[in-house]
Amino acid sequence: MASALRASRALRPLTRSLNLRPSARTYANVTESRSAAAAAAQVQYDTTPITTAFFPDEPSGPQVNTAIPGPKSKEAIAKLHEVFDTRSLNMMANYQQSYGNYIADLDGNVLLDVYAQIASIPVGYSNPALLLAATSPDMASAIINRPALGNFPQHDWASILETGVLRVAPKGLNQVFTAMAGSDANETAYKAAFMWKAQQKRGGPDVDFEPESISSSMDNKAPGAPNMSIMSFKTGFHGRLFGSLSTTRSKPIHKIDIPAFDWPQAPFPMLKYPLEEHVAENRAEEQRCLDEAEDIIKNFHNPVAAVVVEPVQSEGGDNHASPFFFNGLREITRKHDVLLIVDEVQTGVGATGKFWAHDHWNLQDPPDMVTFSKKAQTAGYYFGNPELRPNKPYRQFNTWMGDPARAILFRAIINEIERLNLVENTAQVGDYLYNGIAGLAQKYPQHFQNLRGKGQGTFIAFDNPKRDEFLAKMKGLGINIGGSGATAVRLRPMLIFQKHHADILLDGLEKMANQL
């Protein structure tokens, strides 16, 4: 283990963190070790002074004591496998021992975590501010007295929404339908789209349902169960329940043997990198995809009610497109009276250096719906147009309709993001990290191909031909990192990822490039 990866001390247990408010924060003296590492790596890093550490009690670096999994983890995994499928297990964790950017396992290994539970931990493990929210009387009541929100909302539900989830509503959207996770957030948005489109065809919200629609709906047949569709994009990912999976086009292993709706897919731009060397080519590619999308909207046999798109196709391999493409998509959908649903399940809540990734596009008109989950720790869809509230009650309804406990947590996350200015932090650290990897890509081009995510916060990825080996070996260097698509290494640090963490990551990446 390289000395740069030494950890100064053990993590303190969760319960001792309770009163650790960052108001007592100290300046971490990591400049020196970073500069030394940078010098050793002979790559020129940005020399901007390191800012205040958000988690002053974090380990100063990873600590790797054993092979991963170590003996205790192996034993626990075998035990778990008896009752729970562990074949997708990456690492067994002890979260009470995890803190800030660092995830601990059962053998005393502590890793810098730039995967963050598949991009879903926003402000660090065992974050003290979240712990305060999690141990508040409001949270306790929300956990033990879970309401059926549509029927018996709690007295402070409006306030929880207004001071939380709605405070960060995307521009132009002021309503929310709350859900449980990304899949049902997307599916309820799709349902809203179908109801809206059917109502439009019917002639408005006051026109009664046709008797034949009422009866045929009970038989799962048109016109009541209409042959309408949601258009998605190749290599997109929108979830794995039946409706969302019908729009997911990531990998066969996600879809095979599961019945799906006959819904269309448009091509997603396959951009060439570096972008500045392929400007005309990439523009033509985006125009080609827009043209094909418009053709499908006009001609697909099952009429398209909505288009769903990710700002960055995340599970599909971190495929980016430019604001030109997304503005074009907004124009086409408006022109043909089709809704635009932006799936911000993975991109939302700050990771791209804007609170919502689609803020980068400067759209004239907002998306019709924006779905969210993961870093929000709750889920749902935002909308603005009042016509997207179904014309009758109980059309968009279920028992729980979300979870006030998780909505309270999202509010605490938002407060923490604002208090520490974490979106701006992520934008700045993202630039620093991007530049660092760009330097590595010049030195080791074969290991850092198609570097992407410039100006997109820490939402950065590159391709590596030995990706799976790359990811596995990074654990040995004390860094937990994830992949997506066939060859992409995707970086998904938390919003509290700082320059001194970026330096550890850059050191690790360079070591790996030398090893592979």
Added chain:
Amino acid sequence: MASALRASRALRPLTRSLNLRPSARTYANVTESRSAAAAAAQVQYDTTPITTAFFPDEPSGPQVNTAIPGPKSKEAIAKLHEVFDTRSLNMMANYQQSYGNYIADLDGNVLLDVYAQIASIPVGYSNPALLLAATSPDMASAIINRPALGNFPQHDWASILETGVLRVAPKGLNQVFTAMAGSDANETAYKAAFMWKAQQKRGGPDVDFEPESISSSMDNKAPGAPNMSIMSFKTGFHGRLFGSLSTTRSKPIHKIDIPAFDWPQAPFPMLKYPLEEHVAENRAEEQRCLDEAEDIIKNFHNPVAAVVVEPVQSEGGDNHASPFFFNGLREITRKHDVLLIVDEVQTGVGATGKFWAHDHWNLQDPPDMVTFSKKAQTAGYYFGNPELRPNKPYRQFNTWMGDPARAILFRAIINEIERLNLVENTAQVGDYLYNGIAGLAQKYPQHFQNLRGKGQGTFIAFDNPKRDEFLAKMKGLGINIGGSGATAVRLRPMLIFQKHHADILLDGLEKMANQL
């Protein structure tokens, strides 16, 4: 307001309940008021002595101060409606002020709650034992450090499962896949069924996917996205996402304008009441439905991979069938190599006087999968056959795969059920309540039609021709009660519902019969 509805004192706030352990419980002196009420109502109730009160600090009865909604609630509802659809709102609640069987609103009204958040509150509002679990360090960590369970399970996940959700696994089933709510519990079970059936057709778990299945799955087309189906029953309810909604056949308002799969529905027995007067007729009706179900399984154009059925069709109007029917269904599905999924989302966790409602059937072979949610406060499906674990990882997967926080809560619920013997309590109180309503049905036959749920704990229902008026007016008597289907009044008390609560309910029902 009748004097029988007086409440002895205000509810104590949640935080003061923290140390209220039932070990300090006292005997509630409610025998006297019950007998007086019974005498006044001139109905002969069972005179079994009242047992220990589980919630000694509960109000002794409802308290109704204002019309419901009262002025404060109206104001809060109007405010909430600006950001959240309130057209399905039944009552705005203050859960911190709710306790045991009683739900409080914003105007000081306190109602006996026999609807219990659409059958989803198991052991009482602000239950002290659950509060202890909700304020434990384990829960705090689970709230703030939510793992991606499939990739990074927590060190104690096996233990949480084994001491919780798996401890109450239905007989013959020893595995669980955890989910978020009833809809995705069912849909992931359906996915498991489709993968199992496709594998069977393919020749076993070791046979590779066919190249044409791999490629066609990405286009949502057969054979990769197969034209297989899940058979459900008329008037059944299994959720409202796209796959689950395709098996839901409750009401057009649940289904209209939403695309659905071409999946079949069999008739569900429409039994005549009282059962003992229609034995032969009902048996013939059940046989007719079994015959039709078998015919569909043999002949439907989209091959049936699984049959899903509720032990009691709950949302669809509390439609019961006998063990004969369900044993027949088990036989037919075995015979044709089709899986049987029992949807215990509403019936599970004790309400029918058995922990699982299908325990009433004495099946020779267990169901292949049993889904759960609601009173479990977490969700998922149980299974036993190892072939129902998909043959490769990442086939049944999503980011969160459930929620350890809610799994910890379910464990506390199970402990509470065992400690207070609540399943047995529900069986006994259910008999008492059923007999009381049977007495009312003799006296007021027009108001208590088709009484059903004998021997099924408190899972009792009857039809009332003025159902909606009935339900609305019961609030004025201090009782919160729900409906289902077109005309059913369904009783869904919590498992801590006792004889003295049943007496209040019986009094209220009789008053209503006199008023309507």
